[in-house]
Amino acid sequence: MIGQAISRVDGPFKVTGQATYAHEHWEAGQPLYGFILGATIGRGRITLIDASRAEHSPGVRKVMTYRNAPAQGAPDESIPSLYWRAQPVLTNPEIRHYGEPVALVVAGTFEQARAAASLIDIEYAVEPGNYDFATRQDQSYVPKVVNGRMEAETSVGDFDSGFNSAAVKVDQRYTTPYQFSHPMEPNACLAVPRGDDLILYVSAQIVDSARASVANTLRIDPERILVVTPYVGGGFGSKLGIHSETILAALAARQLNEPVKVVLTRQQIFHLMGLRPTTSQRVRLGAGKDGRLVAIAHEVNMYTSPHEEYAEQTAATTRALYAAPNRWTSHRLTPLDLPRGEDVRAPGEAPGLLAVESAMDELAYALAMDPIELRIRNEPKVHPETGIPFSDRRLVECMREGARRFGWDQRPAQPASLRKGRWLVGYGMAAAIRMHFQGPAKARVRMCPDGTAVVQSDMTDIGGGTYTILAQVAAERLGLPIDRVRVEIGRSDFPVSWGSGGSWGAANSSTAVYRACEALREKLLASARDKSEALSEIVARNHPEGLEAEGEIVSMEKDPNYRAYSLNTYGAHFAEVGVDVDTAEIRLRRMLGVFAAGRFLNPKTARSQLIGGMTFGVSYALHEQAVVDTRSGAFVNRDLAEYLVPVHADIPELDAVLLDGFDDKANVLGVKGIGELGVCGSAAAVTNAVFNATGVRVRDFPITLEKVLPGLPLMEA
């Protein structure tokens, strides 16, 4: 059962429109509709706000501004993660970034609320803000730690002298743009007051953070809040924490004592959630003529909000990747008056591997060496910084298997040498690595006398396949057919997990469920008639009300394996692109990823996550970028017609191959995370293929056609 490619158990609900997302619950009756009004300046303060026209607009029940919003808790910096802290809104007239909520209008219908929002009269005193990353980098500082509580700077050996002595050098700067998570389901909350209690139907990756954050903001006991989120329409980091939509819905629902629904518009998302920092990265590689690295440095500068620091662990990616005696990684932050940065799918790896794996490709060309051979020559035996062993490192195997399946030997060694019709064709590859995180999670499993079992956890299913894999684990351990297992997740009255995020969800929760099943088996087998008696029979005989047990996994800080081993997942990406010889339009032709991440609980859903991740990489290489107007601090291209993500036609043949395995250092099931692995390195494979096709190396992402056009040959007949 575990490891089988079974179809999603929640699939029939999703394909028929029966799966209910945050703002689709009707059990509490007709809600009111809240609409957020955002600031139209980047920095300054409100000098006048007059809501009287809006208040008298038809259907309006309430207009909340900083002048009448309830007092709220302040973010407590001693809470380690941003996402568990209070998120107060409408607390004062200061504007810290463009689009920051300045009012919530609540009305009987969505149209009434939205129309009334534009009737609020506001005047601002605008202050000059800093919005231009390119010109502000000299203002940067070194953060204390970076995301994931990693060190901001690391050093091994003597980078400078190592690099200076190297026979072959690469020293380049790569820049990546602002990007947004943009799950298809906008962030949304339906808040339902029940006396002093509150039910929140919210689109959340982590139920516990949603509950804690609301409780801390509203300053109420978390036990009075029930968070419900059975289906989540994607998250990609942007729903690790809740945002203003949830706080404002909760505040309004309590004040009006009626259900209130607030959904962000797609345009609002560009200022209110899910923003990945822009980066400028310098990568230096020094190697001998044999390709062996003697020095490697990865220095990253990125923007941060001055109010809520966020440092993506972009250079940390390099720490475990290749061997080299002399090493240096660092992060710097440039404060800009923009919304806070947040985790976006594969934080750190997505921009970091794009830079490093581009640089490795440049080194391979400088050495006239096959890029795979170069990587194999630099494969470390132990973690190159800490010296601890790797558990289950299979990078080389991924590269070799991928090369074989992709037909890497057909790669033109000479850039710009392969032409197919109007297309210049090129091949590129890149390596993938991602640390495997482990977090505390609990689950409860109950066996009922009718021969069914129920799994409960506050874990979420954001598309990763939680319902299915947890059912598989429980079915196997309890000896039941899968349709006899019911998985209930996404409620805060279930045992607490770490939710979905950081690729940790499946490994954490399946281990907790496994342990719950083992505990249950132990209890039951103690009263078995004989060894062959089925568990369901024992339940029926001895426990007419059913029997349950809990299972748990501890945080990685408490797991000794995390001190003794470097636990990661691995992969290799191979891309073939075509570049129109006249117009420089760049189109992916085919792509393959090969991945090793311990055991795959369900190859069907795992492959889906990986191809989805790879597509993010294609997008990062070729499409996605949010542009700030440095005069106003606004993201200008703020809709899905201007902020481009790939459509069907951009993704032709694209596949992921899973190298099954078992990482016994990870957990009892041998499972590691895959939600982000597909993103890691995939953009670099595409980028490297563009170079192979054209001989033009673009280091400023995404590679839009105007960056390649000047390097193309003249028009021919």
Add this chain to the structure above:
Amino acid sequence: MRPFIYERATDARAAIAAMSTAGAKFISGGTNLLDLMKLEIEQPTHLVDISRLAFKDIEELPDGGLRIGAQASNSDTAADRRVRTRYPLLSQALVAGASGQLRNKASVGGNLLQRTRCPYFYDTASACNKRNPGSGCSAIGGLNRSHAILGGSDACIATHPSDMAVAMTVLDAQIELLGANQAARRVAIADFYRLPGDTPHIETVLGPNEMITGVVLPPPPPGRQVYRKVRDRASYAFALVSVAAIVATDGGTITSARVGFGGVAPKPWRSVEAEAALMGRPATMATYRDAAEAAMTHAIGRGQNDFKIELAKRTLCRTLAQVAQVG
């Protein structure tokens, strides 16, 4: 979206009469108007629904041309057998635009009148002379990668986003208009759109309560037709540059040429300069290069869109090479 009174017109005369109310606007497919109304860029107080009027047919004309009703959907127009065989360029342009869903709703009349995708036009907090005359142009000195290189002014450099209209421009389409008191007139598409000058908010010569009832296509000119669209995504994206070309050759000499550009100007751009540079010349890359230079003589880049000049030249050359191939 601001409140409005909704009215469904039963016939053209009633629709036009309803337009005499201040703040009235026609709604057809709604795919552009509602997009803009939701953001309060358009704020009609009275909506006259013309989507059910009897202008859906595509009819043969005695001279061998075709008359396309203004209410014909973009899909039906693209799929019409006569359009596909006699005006393949128009089919190609239509199916290169928007998405299957949008084309099913979008009407020919609405497509001609769709407004720019300039992101500052879409942001009511930004200065924009087109949306709010006299407020300034945020695109100049701002994000202008997708903006015009031809025909713009210091007041506005927005592009017209339609693909269909570019094809119709090289087909010398005539736009049929109906005004109050049954006053019907026809305007050549070349004269239908106005350049921004100092009044970028005035985009066409359409009168305040005039309705587009149809588009007349004269018999197709000789030669092969190709519409080529260059865009960032493979589909569902507006043109960075597009080229519509119809070229006929005789013994390797160009005997007739029509050239239009999309994505580069405030209106579908007919390049008489390029056409002149092609006529009577040999169908060779050298000729195409001359035509491209001629077409772009007056092109002005605004920074981020500089690349469009080179891109337009290269796209034109390749398209001409393709059309003249079998021509």
Add this chain to the structure above:
Amino acid sequence: MQLVDVDIAKHTIELKVNGRPSNLVLDPRTSLLDALREHLHLTGTKKGCDHGQCGACTVLLNGRRINSCLTLAVMHEGDEIVTVEGLGSPQALHPLQAAFVERDGFQCGYCTSGQICSAVGMLAEVKAGWPSHVTADVASQQIELTAEEIRERMSGNICRCAAYPNIVAAIRDVAEGARR
């Protein structure tokens, strides 16, 4: 700026959704999408962008696929609207719904209703011989439903989870099954 401070007349309309007529009293501003979701509680049809830019709201209007976010409910009196709920149920899946499950043509499921309705409409368009941007000769009335044709024709439906290859496989399964 002009202020329209009147409650606009509500319209009583009859919408026919999934074969069932229902009477609604609506603010004329209500999009067809919001009428389905907020008034008829048919939340299978999703709102991803509300501006025609994602396809999550795709429904069939008189058999043709459209974006329900960019049309007004009041404009559709008497029209036949089919949503994902009208195609099948968990117990009786439409062939495309079954194929999406089998091929894992989704992850989070939020774009899925739109993809499926779009695919139903798209297959009908192919059957009617409509050309697409990748049809080599737009004049030819016979469309071969290659993967490339499917991808181009489905491009109005964005899937951020990027189940694209699986969606194409599901559609091919159904199209080929129907041909057999």
